[in-house]
Amino acid sequence: MAACEFESLEKSLESHLPEAELAEVKRVLYGKETEKLDLPVCAVEAASERDFELKGYRFEAAPEQLRPPRRIRVGLIQHRIVLPTDAPILDQVTAMHSRLGEVVEVAAMCGVNMVCFQETWTMPFAFCTREKEPWTEFAESVEEGSTTRFCQELAKKYNMVVVSPILEREGLHSTLWNTAVVISNSGHVLGKSRKNHIPRVGDFNESTYYMEGDTGHTVFQTQFGKIAVNICYGRHHPLNWFMYSMNGAEIIFNPSATVGALSEPMWPIEARNAAIANHCFTCAINRVGTEHFKSEFTSGDGKQAHHDFGHFYGSSYVAAPDGSRTPGLSRTRDGLLVVEMDLNLNRQISDKWSFKMTGRYAEYAEELTKAVRHDFKPMIVKE
Amino acid sequence: MAACEFESLEKSLESHLPEAELAEVKRVLYGKETEKLDLPVCAVEAASERDFELKGYRFEAAPEQLRPPRRIRVGLIQHRIVLPTDAPILDQVTAMHSRLGEVVEVAAMCGVNMVCFQETWTMPFAFCTREKEPWTEFAESVEEGSTTRFCQELAKKYNMVVVSPILEREGLHSTLWNTAVVISNSGHVLGKSRKNHIPRVGDFNESTYYMEGDTGHTVFQTQFGKIAVNICYGRHHPLNWFMYSMNGAEIIFNPSATVGALSEPMWPIEARNAAIANHCFTCAINRVGTEHFKSEFTSGDGKQAHHDFGHFYGSSYVAAPDGSRTPGLSRTRDGLLVVEMDLNLNRQISDKWSFKMTGRYAEYAEELTKAVRHDFKPMIVKE
Structure with a gap:
């Protein structure tokens, strides 16, 4: 069975395991079962007509006496590119806008308050080629690009926060960044969050195109909760998640683009670990499909030059602070993964497990400050 | 199916999934397949006679031109208590010594260089009771306790590093600690590593008995590699793993005691995430069985007083820096889980993924230093 034919872990388990064992397997793998969400018939039909998967789940929190529930619905969207990578750039972008427009419309039918797209969603993930042209032409202004305008329209139309990760061109100095634009449900650009950690691994030649982000660990206070965006490779860095959480994030999105051979076994681990460790929700989003490029390129692995990156394996999911998670797309x-979550769960789990109180952060601040100095003496005991 | 009857995730998957799908499911769940280790017949027979499970796996690294492989064998031991919790203390400890002695002998037959026992392995995990007596009588001196002497004998006899997590009584001030004693293969006490993070969750009333450790993130340079010990609840704290790694740890042991209802879905996530994030091996060890106590106690959950803690679910495993892991016990x-690992893999994976180089630690040191101040202003953008 080729990796790209294997539809999902959950489907395999559900097809073959006897019921009692399936319940135990799921408990160990996914934690407390995530209830399925009833989605409106019109949404289910539209998703089917428009040929995309639609799944919905709900994370509940316990009722409290002094706080009402803070239930919101988040939408994660994963997709393949629409046109071939050698189609005219404007056509490619327009086709992607059009595709996402029809998915977001279904998200709106499902009552989604906040939607996040995949990393650099308007373009193929062309950084494997190491060609600057034509790919840098996909870069857009955060404030004035057509993609931001498109997302502002969606935001206003559907009263929805939109997180739109794009290739950014900062106009004044013509610099490029890998950036998530955060658009309020009022349609205003709340701000941007640039990718903090840039990979140099396999076909991920992104350091050829843009540098480490300079927006720190900004958190965006939206009407529906405090959110942050940890882009792609930043999910491998526990400190990155942690610092978003230290700044108050209740939901951390992880828009990504990653392929099976490289990272698939790590995928279910890292965002979920971050949700557990930081008492917050995390939303991992990966693109799908295989993207073919006209020019051949090598992968630094001694193998022959080739025209594609491998299979982007989707599998987007949401993890909760109690260690549970949704199945993957x-x-x-x-x-489109629609997830209802009661944000009260974060504080409830924090009160239960108390990682922020038992974390001894002041001591780590001291230790880390020492550890990054050139005269750092590691604490190693020898016989 | 009751949780304590469910033998293991792997067994369920292997019994029911068709071969081709099983391969894909295992790839997604466990990463690159961990080869089974051929263990000597005498060891297999002895394990069977002595009624414990024996499993062996191997993590390989690529050959290098300038470094020979650094293959070592690590043994993880999980076990239930031997005598009832109301047996005389000395009898309980002696019975546990005797039980572990026969398991370590099999580890020696398997060529194990380094063995680690479970958290406070000489005693029941009695901290749920909140009774001081008789449980504090299990505490022993790191330097002169009978358990350390017992482990020193094992270490010399088998030329094996022994990591022995005990309840420590520090003699001068009569303080208690949750401490791992690290004994060199020469039989010398190399040092100790005290539990850095103490839980206050569910029946884990350990903060009633001992305080946060004061031994920092010490790493022990043994003949077989640089090791560290992150005890139990410390695995929920990514900074704890990280700081051991910053001090040079190649293998981080996580001797634990944890129960199904509380933590089981988090168990496969946290130690494995730490191996990935820190380019090192991690070894998670949990006790097994249900321990009954004479006095009843409550669990702070509104339920009736009762006499046991729930089921300790074992499932000890080793995770590698490439994201792969062994099946669980x-x-x-x-x-006894015997794992051969080539420590060269750590640097190879570091060269591939480069988390330590892309980690921007100096910036995190600054951010964290600010974040722990009382006048910290989180970076929150509002509309």
Whole structure:
């Protein structure tokens, strides 16, 4: 069975395991079962017509006496590119806008308050080629680009916060960044969050195109909760998640683009660990499909030059602070994952596990400050 | 199916999934397949006679031109208590010594260079009771306790590093600590590592008995590699793993005692995330069985007083820096997990993924230093 034919872990388990064992397997793998969300018939039908997967789940919190529930609905969208990578750039971008427009419309039918797209969603993930042209032409202004304008329209139309990760061109100095634009449900650009950690691994030649982000660990206070965006490779860095959480994030999005051979076994681990460790929700989003490029390129692995990056395996999911998670979207299809979460769960789990209180952060601040100095003496005991 | 009857995730998957799908499911769940280790017949027979599970796996690294492989074998031991919790203390400790002695002998037959026992391995995990007596009588001196002497004998006899997590009584001030004693293969006490983070969750009333450790993030340079010990609840704190790694740890042991209802879905996530994030091996060890106490106690959950803590689910495993992991030991039986690892893999994966280089630690040191101040202003953007 080729990796790109394997539809999803959950489907395999559900097809073959006897019921009692399935319940135990799921408990160990996913934690407390995430209830399925009833989605409106019109949404289910539209998703089917528009040929994308639609799944919905709910994370509940316990009722409290002094606070009402803070239930919101988040939408994660994963998709393949629409046109071939050698189609005219404007056509590619327009086709992607159009595709996402029809998915976001379904998200709106499902009552989604906040939607996040995948990393550099308007373009193929062309950084494997190391060609500057034509790919840097996909870069857009955060404030005035057509993609931001498109997202502002969606935000206003559907009263929805939109997180739109793009390739950014900062106009004054013509610098490029890998940036998530955060648009309020009023349609205003709340701000941007640039990718903090840039990979140099396999075909991920992104350091050829842009540098480490300079926006720190900004958190955005939206009407529906405090959110942050940890882009792609930043999920491998526990300190990155942690610092967003230290700044108050209740939901951390992780828009990504990653392929099976490289990272798939790590995918279910890292965002979920971050949700557990930081008493927050995390939302991991990955693109799907295989993208073919006209020019061949090598992957630094001694193998022959080739024209594609491998299979982007989708599998987008949401993890909760109690260690539970939703099943993933498909490994092969466009999809919308709608997740209702009661943000009260974060504080409830914090009160239960108390990682922020038992974390001894002041001591780590001291230790880390020492550890980054050139004269750092590691604490190593020898016989 | 009751949680304590479910033997292991792997067994369920292997019994029911068709071969081709099983391969994909295992790839997604466990990463690159960990080869089974051929263990000597005498060891397999002895384990069977002595009624404990014996499993062996191997993590390989690529050959290098300038460095020979650094293959070592690590043994993880999980076990239930031997005598009832109301037996005389000395009898309980002696019975546990005797039980571990016969498991370590099998580890020696398997060529194990380094063994680690579970948290406070000489005693029941009695901290749920909140009774001081008789449990504090299990505490021993790191330097002169009978358990350390017992481990020193094992270490010399088998030329094996022994990590022995005990309840420590520091003699001068009669203070208690949750401490791992690290004994060199020469039989010398290399030093100790005290539990850095103390839980206050569910039945884990450990903060009633001992305080946060004061030994920092000490790493022990043994003949077989640089090791560190992150005890139990410390695995929920990514900074704890990280700081051991910053001090040079190649293998981080996580001797634990944890129960199904509380933590089981988090168990496969946290130590494995630490191996990935820190380019090192991690070894998670949990006790097995249900321990009954004479006095009843409550669990702070509104439920009736009762006499046991719940089921300790074993499931000890080793995770590698490439994101792969071994299957777990059983959820219900005593067991020895023998893992051969080539420590060269750590640097190879670091060269591939480069988290330590892309980690921007100097910036985190500054941010964290600010974040722990009382006048910290979180970076929150509002509309």
